[in-house]
Amino acid sequence: SSVIKDIKGRLDGKVAIITGAGSGIGFESAVLFAREGADIIAADVNLKSAEAVVERIKEKFPLKSFNRRAVAYKVDVSKEEEVKKLVEFTLKEFGKLNIMFNNAGIMHPHDDNCLNTDEKVWDLTMNINLKGVWYGCKYAIEAMRKNNNPKGGSIINTASFVGLMGAATPQIAYTASKGAVIALSRELAVTHARECIRVNSLCPGPLHTPLLMDFLNTDEKKNRRLVHLPMGRFGEPIEQAQAALFLASDESSYVTGTEFKVDGGLTAAY
Numbered sequence: 263s264s265v266i267k268d269i270k271g272r273l274d275g276k277v278a279i280i281t282g283a284g285s286g287i288g289f290e291s292a293v294l295f296a297r298e299g300a301d302i303i304a305a306d307v308n309l310k311s312a313e314a315v316v317e318r319i320k321e322k323f324p325l326k327s328f329n330r331r332a333v334a335y336k337v338d339v340s341k342e343e344e345v346k347k348l349v350e351f352t353l354k355e356f357g358k359l360n361i362m363f364n365n366a367g368i369m370h371p372h373d374d375n376c377l378n379t380d381e382k383v384w385d386l387t388m389n390i391n392l393k394g395v396w397y398g399c400k401y402a403i404e405a406m407r408k409n410n411n412p413k414g415g416s417i418i419n420t421a422s423f424v425g426l427m428g429a430a431t432p433q434i435a436y437t438a439s440k441g442a443v444i445a446l447s448r449e450l451a452v453t454h455a456r457e458c459i460r461v462n463s464l465c466p467g468p469l470h471t472p473l474l475m476d477f478l479n480t481d482e483k484k485n486r487r488l489v490h491l492p493m494g495r496f497g498e499p500i501e502q503a504q505a506a507l508f509l510a511s512d513e514s515s516y517v518t519g520t521e522f523k524v525d526g527g528l529t530a531a532y
């Protein structure tokens with residue numbers, strides 16, 4: 263109906279790439295961003311899971327009546343050529359890129375402390391969590407430079423609270439990668455501010471997702487973490503998606519270079 267067509271979403275008319283869209287934070291963000299009016303390129307190394315999020319979007323929202331689109335795209339963010347092609351595909355199919363959510367990340371499920379981690383784990387973690395974010399930023403910035411009305415764009419890079427403080431259950435490669443994502447995001451924010459390209463890192467606290475629950479696989483391990491959480495519970499992926507939505511939207515037009523903490527008070531606690 264004409265009433266539905268008139269509803270304005272918070273991302274109306276924007277084009278958004280979300281990496282790691284097949285699960286957890288990426289999944290919830292893809293659905294939420296679509297609800298708010300964005301065209302979605304749901305990118306994941308696991309194509310089936312990216313297709314599942316697109317199905318969910320199509321089920322929930324009558325995209326056709328809004329004249330909007332959601333597509334699944336297979337990408338390994340640690341491969342530069344694949345990220346380049348993802349952005350090229352987006353420009354060819356959608357004509358522009360307004361939002362780049364570099365969210366794909368892994369945490370090695372085994373003990374990965376400084377003394378016993380090995381080079382394979384270190385390199386794999388860095389290649390996906392850090393290099394992948396670099397590639398995503400590089401090609402997004404090139405694309406966003408060409409944007410007009412509005413100029414620029416918003417880049418959100420998923421880091422973690424462990425990029426800001428030490429965790430008692432150390433995952434050294436993961437922690438180092440996330441600290442670097444924060445530093446990279448901060449510098450890009452400063453470098454590209456005059457081009458209206460905003461860059462923020464999202465710093466989730468510990469969440470109810472396969473990534474963390476596979477790691478904290480006993481009640482004892484879970485409880486050790488919960489003691490340090492002022493809210494006394496793990497966060498939900500949708501709570502990260504809601505923060506990412508704010509950073510993606512024009513409501514955050516004066517927000518750049520932040521470490522946006524969505525952590526149930528964790529980093530404020532003594």
Ligand code: NAD
Nearest residue numbers: 282284285286287307338339366367422468469471473474
């Ligand atoms: P998740 O495991 O549920 O989802 C991650 C998605 O990324 C998966 O769909 C996976 O297929 C995809 N992926 C993995 N490697 C990829 C690659 N090379 N290229 C493209 N896609 C790839 O995890 P999540 O909890 O939703 O994590 C999302 C982000 O949030 C990650 O960067 C993670 O480090 C970060 N984070 C998670 C937590 C937590 O507690 N779960 C806390 C802080 C930060």
